[in-house]
Every structure is written in C-alpha cells, then in structure tokens.
Amino acid sequence: MTTVALPDTDPPKRGWYKRNEIAVTPWLFLAPAILFFAVYVIIPIFQSFSISLYDWDGLGQAEYIGLGNYAELMNDRAFEVSLWNNLKWLVCYLLAIPAGLFIALFLNQTVAGIRIYKSLFFFPFVLSQVVVGLVFAWFYLPNEGLLSNMLAMIGLGPVNVLGDPKLATYGIILAGLWPQTAYCMILYLTGLNAVDPEQVEAARLDGAKGWKMLWYVIIPQLKPATFIAFVVTIIGALRSFDLISIMTNGGPFGQTRVLSFYMFEKALSEYGFRMGYGAAIAVVLFLIMLVFIAYFLWSMYREEKGGH
Amino acid sequence: MFPRPIQQASAPAQTAYKTMLPIALILWLLPLIAVAVFSIKPASDFTQGNYWGMPGSFEFVNNYGQVFFNSDMPRYMLNSVLITVPTVIGAVALSAMAGFALGVYNFRSNIWVFFMFVAGNFVPFQILMVPVRDLTLDLGLYNTKTGLVLFHIAFQTGFCTLFMRNFIRALPFPLIEAARVEGVAEWRIFWFVVLPLMKPALAALAVLIFTFIWNDYFWAIVLTQGPDAQPVTAGITSFNAQYRAAYHLMSAGSIVAALPPVLMFFLMQKHFIAGLTLGAVK
Numbered sequence: 189m190t191t192v193a194l195p196d197t198d199p200p201k202r203g204w205y206k207r208n209e210i211a212v213t214p215w216l217f218l219a220p221a222i223l224f225f226a227v228y229v230i231i232p233i234f235q236s237f238s239i240s241l242y243d244w245d246g247l248g249q250a251e252y253i254g255l256g257n258y259a260e261l262m263n264d265r266a267f268e269v270s271l272w273n274n275l276k277w278l279v280c281y282l283l284a285i286p287a288g289l290f291i292a293l294f295l296n297q298t299v300a301g302i303r304i305y306k307s308l309f310f311f312p313f314v315l316s317q318v319v320v321g322l323v324f325a326w327f328y329l330p331n332e333g334l335l336s337n338m339l340a341m342i343g344l345g346p347v348n349v350l351g352d353p354k355l356a357t358y359g360i361i362l363a364g365l366w367p368q369t370a371y372c373m374i375l376y377l378t379g380l381n382a383v384d385p386e387q388v389e390a391a392r393l394d395g396a397k398g399w400k401m402l403w404y405v406i407i408p409q410l411k412p413a414t415f416i417a418f419v420v421t422i423i424g425a426l427r428s429f430d431l432i433s434i435m436t437n438g439g440p441f442g443q444t445r446v447l448s449f450y451m452f453e454k455a456l457s458e459y460g461f462r463m464g465y466g467a468a469i470a471v472v473l474f475l476i477m478l479v480f481i482a483y484f485l486w487s488m489y490r491e492e493k494g495g496h
Numbered sequence: 497m498f499p500r501p502i503q504q505a506s507a508p509a510q511t512a513y514k515t516m517l518p519i520a521l522i523l524w525l526l527p528l529i530a531v532a533v534f535s536i537k538p539a540s541d542f543t544q545g546n547y548w549g550m551p552g553s554f555e556f557v558n559n560y561g562q563v564f565f566n567s568d569m570p571r572y573m574l575n576s577v578l579i580t581v582p583t584v585i586g587a588v589a590l591s592a593m594a595g596f597a598l599g600v601y602n603f604r605s606n607i608w609v610f611f612m613f614v615a616g617n618f619v620p621f622q623i624l625m626v627p628v629r630d631l632t633l634d635l636g637l638y639n640t641k642t643g644l645v646l647f648h649i650a651f652q653t654g655f656c657t658l659f660m661r662n663f664i665r666a667l668p669f670p671l672i673e674a675a676r677v678e679g680v681a682e683w684r685i686f687w688f689v690v691l692p693l694m695k696p697a698l699a700a701l702a703v704l705i706f707t708f709i710w711n712d713y714f715w716a717i718v719l720t721q722g723p724d725a726q727p728v729t730a731g732i733t734s735f736n737a738q739y740r741a742a743y744h745l746m747s748a749g750s751i752v753a754a755l756p757p758v759l760m761f762f763l764m765q766k767h768f769i770a771g772l773t774l775g776a777v778k
Contacts, residue, residue, distance in 0.1 A: 213601065229619070296498070307761075309521065312525075318711070319754040323527045337547065470620065473620045492607065
C-alpha cells in the first residue's frame with residue numbers, strides 16, 4: 189500500500205494526507221480489491237449484456253443483430269427444457285433446508301462420540317462436486333451400481349436412473365442435495381446451539397413439546413440460520429453445472445440441461461462457439477438470479493438499518 | 497436444549513438412539529463407502545461381474561500406486577496446489593484491507609461499495625464466462641495457472657470482503673478510537689491493532705477458500721486445458737477417459753483428488769465451521 193511509504197512522524201506542518209487521513213485511508217485500502225473486482229466481475233457483467241446483442245463466434249468479426257439472439261431463444265426447445273429444469277432444481281433443492289434441520293435435530297445430543305458423527309455427516313460438503321457427481325454416477329450404474337444391486341435384493345429390477353430422460357434430472361438433483369443438506373445441517377446445528385435454553389424451559393413448563401415446541405419456539409429462533417440456508421441453497425440450485433457436466437453431460441437427449449450448462453454448451457464446446465447466443469442465455473440466468481440477489485440485499489439492508 | 501437430551505429418556509430409547517446413529521451414518525455415506533470399496537478391488541472382480549461381493553483380493557497398494565506413479569494425477573495435484581495457495585493468500589490479503597475499510601470507516605458510499613461486493617459474489621459464473629475468457633486470452637494467460645489465480649482472487653474477494661467486514665464490525669470499536677487518540681497512523685491501526693484481532697477470521701477464510709478453489713471445476717475447464725495448467729478436478733475427467741471402465745482406478749483417483757480438502761477440513765474443523773456458519777446466529 190502506498191500509505192506505508194509515508195513518514196509516520198508528524199512533520200511540523202501537517203501535509204495534505206495527514207489532514208485528510210480519515211477520508212482517504214478507506215479508499216487506499218479498498219483500491220486493490222475494487223480494481224480486481226471491477227475488472228473480473230463488474231465490468232464483465234456489462235460486457236456480457238453487450239455481447240448478447242451480437243452474432244459472434246469468438247474469433248472473427250462480431251455482427252450486431254440487436255435482440256436477435258433473444259428472439260431466437262423464444263423458439264428454442266432446448267432453452268425451454270433448460271428453463272424448466274432450472275425450476276425443478278430450485279424447488280427440489282429447497283428440500284435441503286428441512287432435511288438439514290431434521291438431521292441437525294437428530295444429532296443435537298451429547299452422547300459419546302457425537303462430535304465425530306457430526307463431522308462425518310457434514311463431510312460430503314467438503315467433497316468437490318466433481319467427486320460427488322462421479323460417486324453418484326457410479327452409485328446409479330444400471331449393472332455395477334450399488335443402487336441397482338440393492339433394489340435387486342428386494343426383488344426390483346435394475347433402473348438406469350441417468351439414462352432415463354424423465355428420471356435423470358431428479359437423479360442429479362438428489363446427488364446435489366447430498367452436500368447441500370450437509371451444509372444446511374451444520375447451519376442448523378450452530379443455530380440450535382444458540383437457542384435460548386430459558387425460553388425452551390419456560391415453554392416446557394407451559395406444556396409445549398414436540399412439533400408445537402419446534403414450530404412456535406425453536407424455528408423462530410433459528411431464523412438467521414434459515415435465512416443463510418435459503419440464500420446458499422437458491423444460489424447453489426441456480427449455479428448447478430458441475431454435476432450435470434460430470435453425470436450426464438446434458439443427456440439423455442439434452443433432457444438434463446439447465447441454463448448454466450446450456451450456455452456453456454452453446455458458447456464453448458464441441459457444439460460450436462456461439463458467444464453471442466451463449467451470452468444471451470447467461471443474461472437470462474443472470475436476470476433470474478437478480479430477483480433473488482435483490483431480495484437478499486434488501487433483507488441485509490433492513491438488517492443494517494435496524495442494527496445501528 | 498432442543499430436542500430434549502436423550503439422557504432423560506428411558507433406557508430402551510437411549511439404546512435405540514445409540515444404535516440408530518451408526519446405521520444412519522452408514523446410509524448417509526453409502527455412495528462414498530461404495531467408491532472406497534471399489535478402489536481396493538482388483539480389476540478381475542469387474543470383468544467377472546463381482547461388483548459387490550467380497551473383493552477377490554485387496555489391491556489397495558496397487559490401485560493407489562497406479563494413480564500416484566503411473567498417471568498424470570500427481571501433476572494435476574501439484575497444479576491444484578499452485579493455483580489454490582496463491583489464491584488463498586491473495587483473496588485473504590485483499591479482503592482484509594477492503595473489510596477494514598468498510599468495517600471501520602463511515603463514509604457515504606460505504607454500504608454501496610459493500611453491496612457491490614456482496615451482489616457480485618452471487619452472480620452466475622456464466623455471465624462472466626465469455627468476457628473473462630477473452631480478457632485472459634488477451635493477457636496471454638489462457639491455459640496458465642496465473643490466469644486462473646487472478647480470476648479466483650478477484651471473484652473470491654467478494655465473499656471474503658463480506659466476511660471480513662462483518663467480523664471487523666463485531667470487534668470492540670473503542671480500541672480503534674483509543675489508538676486514534678494516541679495519534680497512531682491509520683495504516684498502523686490496521687496492522688498493529690485490527691489485524692492481530694482478525695486471526696480467527698483469517699484462518700476461517702483461508703480454510704474455506706482453500707476448499708472452494710480446490711473444488712472449482714467450471715473455471716478450470718473454461719480457462720485451462722491439458723495437464724500443464726489444469727487442476728485435479730478437471731484432470732480427473734481426463735484420467736477417467738484414460739481408464740474408461742476401470743472402476744477400481746477411477747475410484748482410487750477420485751479419492752486421491754478429494755483428499756486434500758477433506759484433510760484440511762478434519763484438521764481445521766473449528767475454523768472451517770466457524771467460517772461457514774458466520775451469521776447463522778445473532
């Protein structure tokens with residue numbers, strides 16, 4: 189930082205920097221982070237908007253076609269499928285929140301070795317999505333996979349989860365739910381740790397227990413954990429890419445594509461280099477995400493105002 | 497405490513709970529256990545269709561030896577380290593400074609700068625993909641580790657700044673005021689007063705970012721190709737293409753690729769969880 193070079197003994201006449209120290213320092217400290225973030229995140233967002241108005245293969249001359257890419261999207265079956273799949277991801281992924289709460293309640297005890305159990309339950313979250321995808325792809329294998337072998341034990345025929353256009357997306361979502369549930373679980377375990385024991389005791393004296401206790405006393409106190417679980421789960425659902433790429437590569441018959449994957453396929457794969465069209469898909473995904481981002485920021489803003 | 501401590505329940509209920517714990521855990525980790533079992537089986541088991549019976553022989557040393565000494569995996573692992581470690585250092589350094597600026601000073605645009613970082617942290621990667629790839633190509637950094645590191649530092653700075661700023665907000669402010677009254681220069685306040693108090697946040701972030709970057713796949717395939725620069729998440733797919741249908745080797749390879757973040761988690765568990773759950777309690 190440039191501040192380091194300045195003398196720290198006060199000169200007799202205070203310099204410009206010394207007089208404006210409080211006003212200038214934060215910007216000096218922010219400068220490198222803002223520079224990096226602007227170059228690699230903020231500016232590219234606007235560039236993508238602009239690229240989406242061009243027909244461009246990434247190398248040659250880009251041709252301005254206005255909203256042509258968006259018009260094409262309207263009649264693109266694959267885009268429609270991707271959009272529906274994104275919706276499936278969003279809805280199903282939210283199951284991670286109650287599932288995580290359920291496991292957290294199950295593990296919120298103080299028996300011997302419980303800490304190891306908690307770590308091992310959390311452990312899928314640490315794995316890369318690539319590994320999770322591989323693990324589940326093998327789990328689902330129609331002949332070799334453990335799932336089919338277990339189904340065979342109870343007399344059910346083998347299922348080819350990832351080969352079935354109807355089932356495949358749900359198979360992938362289930363794989364995604366595995367680490368996501370673990371994440372929600374750890375959020376709730378932390379939240380449960382901070383639940384006010386006096387309120388719980390008071391409610392017990394009033395005869396509250398079981399579901400009623402959970403619904404009226406515990407869950408309201410877990411609100412901050414639920415908010416974070418909601419944020420990370422929504423973002424996770426809309427970011428899904430790795431699992432699809434590893435487990436089915438969009439297939440069978442393109443039925444497991446989502447917007448993030450379809451965009452990549454259009455812009456940067458063996459199917460061609462349609463950067464403009466890809467950017468248009470990315471813009472649509474971004475606008476969907478923006479609804480949620482705006483909501484998150486608004487919640488944080490209220491919090492900030494309320495807190496000070 | 498909720499639910500009611502099991503110690504207050506009847507003896508049979510306690511026993512039931514204690515037997516359910518390991519069963520639930522095994523079911524939860526079943527897909528992973530399956531891969532671990534695959535990774536120590538001999539190739540002959542797969543050709544004979546013995547997928548889930550007793551392994552014909554234990555080939556732990558052979559299978560993992562293949563991965564370590566007879567494939568590109570060590571190179572991919574090294575690439576991952578060379579991408580992850582500089583990113584961690586860079587992102588933590590940038591965000592410690594940015595977090596200090598946003599946490600300590602009340603200037604007018606403070607909250608908007610803060611929200612810029614938070615919002616940027618949530619955007620889908622695809623909206624950045626084409627321009628970032630172009631930029632990396634223009635800089636001559638396509639298919640280099642540096643290209644990946646620069647992007648990762650920039651993107652992670654969003655999340656890290658959010659984290660650091662909230663952490664610094666919770667520090668005792670009078671400490672900083674006292675230093676100011678003493679006439680301590682602002683950068684010295686950062687270095688000698690705030691930074692030492694931020695050690696837990698620095699540790700938590702370092703562990704988290706390590707895991708996030710190690711596990712990144714999307715940017716690895718967008719900005720690199722081939723064993724010169726690709727990290728292990730992308731390398732594992734080439735590895736699997738090389739050993740198609742050799743499940744014993746593919747399983748061993750996946751386990752090796754997953755190991756570093758797992759070790760990091762078990763060694764630094766406290767920091768890891770503190771980082772992930774920041775904000776989960778008031």
